[in-house]
Amino acid sequence: MDRLQLKEILKKYMKIPRLSGYEREAADTFAADLSAFSDDVTIDRMGNVIAAFPGNDPNAPSVMVFAHMDSIGFIITNIDEQGYLRLDRVGGVPEKALQGLDVRVRSENGEWHNGVIGIKAYHVLDDTGKSRVDPIPSLFVDLGADSREEVLAAGIQVGCPVVYGEHYKELMNDRISGSYTDGASGMTSLIHLATLLKEDKDRPATVFIVGTVMEEFNARGAMLAQRKVHADLAICLMGPGAGDTPDLYGTNLVRLGSGIGINMMNFHGKGTLNGNIIHSGLLCAFKKASDDTGIPIQRQAARGALSDTAYLQLEDLGVACIDMGTPDRYSHGPMEVLDLKDLERCAPLVHNVLLGINRDFELRR
Numbered sequence: 335m336d337r338l339q340l341k342e343i344l345k346k347y348m349k350i351p352r353l354s355g356y357e358r359e360a361a362d363t364f365a366a367d368l369s370a371f372s373d374d375v376t377i378d379r380m381g382n383v384i385a386a387f388p389g390n391d392p393n394a395p396s397v398m399v400f401a402h403m404d405s406i407g408f409i410i411t412n413i414d415e416q417g418y419l420r421l422d423r424v425g426g427v428p429e430k431a432l433q434g435l436d437v438r439v440r441s442e443n444g445e446w447h448n449g450v451i452g453i454k455a456y457h458v459l460d461d462t463g464k465s466r467v468d469p470i471p472s473l474f475v476d477l478g479a480d481s482r483e484e485v486l487a488a489g490i491q492v493g494c495p496v497v498y499g500e501h502y503k504e505l506m507n508d509r510i511s512g513s514y515t516d517g518a519s520g521m522t523s524l525i526h527l528a529t530l531l532k533e534d535k536d537r538p539a540t541v542f543i544v545g546t547v548m549e550e551f552n553a554r555g556a557m558l559a560q561r562k563v564h565a566d567l568a569i570c571l572m573g574p575g576a577g578d579t580p581d582l583y584g585t586n587l588v589r590l591g592s593g594i595g596i597n598m599m600n601f602h603g604k605g606t607l608n609g610n611i612i613h614s615g616l617l618c619a620f621k622k623a624s625d626d627t628g629i630p631i632q633r634q635a636a637r638g639a640l641s642d643t644a645y646l647q648l649e650d651l652g653v654a655c656i657d658m659g660t661p662d663r664y665s666h667g668p669m670e671v672l673d674l675k676d677l678e679r680c681a682p683l684v685h686n687v688l689l690g691i692n693r694d695f696e697l698r699r
């Protein structure tokens with residue numbers, strides 16, 4: 335697949351609203367797309383999409399390569415008499431980026447409505463108001479409605495999903511900005527990977543391509559996919575945040591456009607105490623694949639985040655895990671940025687790793 339094809343797939347997935355718990359449309363689309371490359375595509379009870387690509391050695395370890403399909407966003411907590419919506423967050427939504435932003439609100443009938451998160455007119459803001467970041471429960475969504483009755487009549491109720499507006503912009507240097515590149519870039523790489531796996535003739539390892547649910551909500555959707563496929567290894571496509579913007583200089587060495595990110599360690603301490611420390615065998619496999627393909631890898635080690643590998647690694651007798659993928663900027667903001675030059679190198683690097691996994695791979699850490 336070339337850069338242009340990948341860009342179109344990325345754009346498609348970015349635009350599908352897929353709040354955690356409401357991944358159905360994204361899952362159906364993703365499953366249909368994978369069906370072009372695998373005869374064995376299923377969707378489990380949680381909504382995970384699983385496509386099998388059998389290998390030719392039953393004694394080789396099996397590998398799950400996955401990315402989360404869901405996104406951050408909000409749910410409606412209250413609808414006031416004037417028809418304004420109050421929200422709570424689903425996942426790590428940055429308050430800073432919200433006021434004045436457009437959103438999409440889904441009714442219980444599945445229709446989407448446009449809304450705006452209100453921002454006080456500049457002219458009436460006092461000095462503290464100008465610099466203050468207002469907490470999410472104080473924000474409201476304006477649907478253009480005049481009353482609660484009008485909102486309810488449109489099928490919009492407490493508990494309905496709200497997501498960022500549809501944003502997609504092409505920047506200089508093959509960089510894409512918009513809402514929800516998070517997840518969409520991994521899904522795009524999985525489709526790219528499926529095109530490569532389909533052509534394999536003598537790959538020992540069975541590979542499962544999986545689109546997971548609920549990563550942004552509780553990071554545990556992938557566990558349920560594992561209970562079906564029982565993979566020995568798992569590769570999670572979730573790019574590390576690049577440290578190449580003025581606000582992050584010095585925090586890490588990952589630069590956009592400079593190769594695929596490898597997470598050596600991630601960890602989330604706020605009530606979860608979980609994360610992933612890279613499996614050394616997988617790190618070796620990626621270093622070798624980088625040498626073989628000439629695709630550079632960039633290391634990152636950071637606290638403050640985790641992925642579904644945190645929980646997935648504890649399933650069955652233990653799963654050897656790695657978090658890696660296309661780096662991004664401004665993660666979870668309404669205008670994330672990634673570089674197509676990285677995106678197009680992600681699947682070929684993973685594919686090279688997969689070809690090298692055989693019965694001699696040591697699962698023990």
Ligand SMILES: [Zn+2]
Binds near residue numbers: 550666
């Ligand atoms: Zn995320």
